Amino acid sequence: MSSSTEPRRVTIHDVARSAGVSRQTVSRALNDKAEIDGSTKQRVLDAARALGYRPSRFARGLVRPDTTTIGLVVPDLLNPFFTEVASGALEAARARGRHVVVYDTTDDPAQELATLEVIGSQVDAVVGYFTRPEDDLDRGTAGIPVVLIGREPRTPRFSGIAIDGEEGVREAVAHLVSRGHRRIGMLDGQPEATVRRQWFLRAAAECGVRVHPGWVTAGAQTVDGGGSALATLLAAHPDVTAVFAFNDVMAIGALREARRFGLRVPADLAVIGFDGLALGTLVDPELSSVAIDTRALGALAVEQVERLVTGATPLPPGELVVRAALHLRESA
Template identity: 50%
Template sequence: MESSPQLKTSRAGVFEPTARRVTIEDVARAAGVSRQTVSRATNDKGEIDPATRQRVLDVARSLGYRPNRFARAMVRQETVTLGLLLPNITNPFFPEVANGILESAAERGWHVVIQQTGATPEGEQVGLDLFAGQADAFVGYLEFDESVRRATEIGIPFALFGYEGSGSAAAAVNRVDIDLGSGLAAAIRHLVGLGHREIGILDAGRPAEPGGTVSPRGQIMLDLLREAGLAADPECLQRAANSVPGGERAVARLAEERPGVTAVLAYNDIVAVGAMRGLRALGRSVPDDCAVAGFDGLGLAELVEPALTTLYVDKRSLGAEAVRLVAAEFGPSDREPRVSVVRPELVVRASTAGTATVPD
């Protein structure tokens, strides 16, 4: 039975912020006025001398201070508009995450505006520009460092899922991450426990892309194979477009490069389903000739034949946790970014031909 993993929240010890966000107290100090005066000036309140207002605004601009529109809406008990950035809505993973966000936002009386980015720099910029004018905060997916820098410039609270960037942009990000290491280690132990010694990996990406690199998830898989004393050479990893046909094509290349492979661990469930179809097209039975396991725990994993072994992620809780991180921004303006981690759970089904006990 699938159970919901526990959420673990901690301060972001992984990051070393190079600069904290400019606060209202910083502006008040630099302008030689009170915090209330800064608030009146930036919120265009009438109870302030025009010359003082202009001086405060000039100081705020020079320091790069942006009023927290989200906090202002909370104080005034106005309806908060939350932006949601998704790469696409065709992959079943993202609607399940969105469901958790919508439910959590509704509990708070917030409105949600959804924007699809196509996982491109241009699409992410369009979404961020939209939210700069219409949203008080946002959550979602950004893949490009330049997009994250733009998000911090907008000056509204946000939380990202699984952002893998680096440097000062990453240091200022509230994140909800999936514990890839523990989940993938459980999957590898499961396959090794069933006697598999030739394990292939289907990683994310398009093979035709020049200079393509192994994803962080793919690299963890390779490292775990090496730790288990198994082959982890380039031929055991094939890159797959994030689709069922992508999984079919990738597993065909894998079978050609490594015909002795008896198990496949895929980047996600969509690619894993494609791998099962591709293996059947090659005349190989799943799981008798080759076991297959995925990642994400999508509903479709129970519907395919044979049912797919997968690393289940509680996607509704993932979305709700992102909203919680954003809601926490209604508090001290200089608090550090936070990272919450969700641990996947291995759910063993028929596609790996057994119910081997995974050692602790």
């Protein structure tokens, strides 16, 4: 992605040029001063709206001119995955002398939209997780750089950090098959097929394993959700001998539920998660996982947004990928 495709932030000079007035007149109009007539004020406001101009935080005297604030948006800080990503982003931002404001959207589309309605006027750049359409993102962040995590942008307006876990999932399934498992289920994080489910099904097919449709169950992306999904799966298909979970948190719930079923892990049921959280080393047995370097993920997002803020050449898409790999511990 070349720098020429990244939109330049709209300035007060652009608004003044478009409206045919001075910079001082734009400032007066935006601050609702009485020194200008109504028609001029309306012309300025129309130009600002058409250009997507957002008054600079610097112009409003909220920060020193040498300070840049990054807005970090995560869906759930209670999920250790996002906490680890945030930690990596905060460390990378501090090393660059940048400030970070963290927004938790509570995995709620309405809260995400509410965040978008205010974030553009509070920060100079945005990094994070979003589910809203790009039109919504653009309206909420007009004129400032945005780096999406785990989402491929559809337009050059945004930059994105990709997570490629397919090879890691392939390693996980191949490991289970090498241990003699042929009835391998999945605990997915959504009722509809996720990308991770697609990776799992492709890996199983490559290993010559047919996954019965009933071997894939969905649950909330929580400890309780993972336990409930495993209970549903085993009630219908008690012959399943291994499971791959959408994330580590669900996998930990599966470990707890397996114990309730009187199953030994991994002797009776092998369990592999996804994310590679440090939390996985604190459970018994320690969790095997398709691991992402979460701190590197946050740091890479900050590096890209730093390049966009300073006008340096952005990293190309090929360098904006974090790949996952199988980390074997005791549960598989």
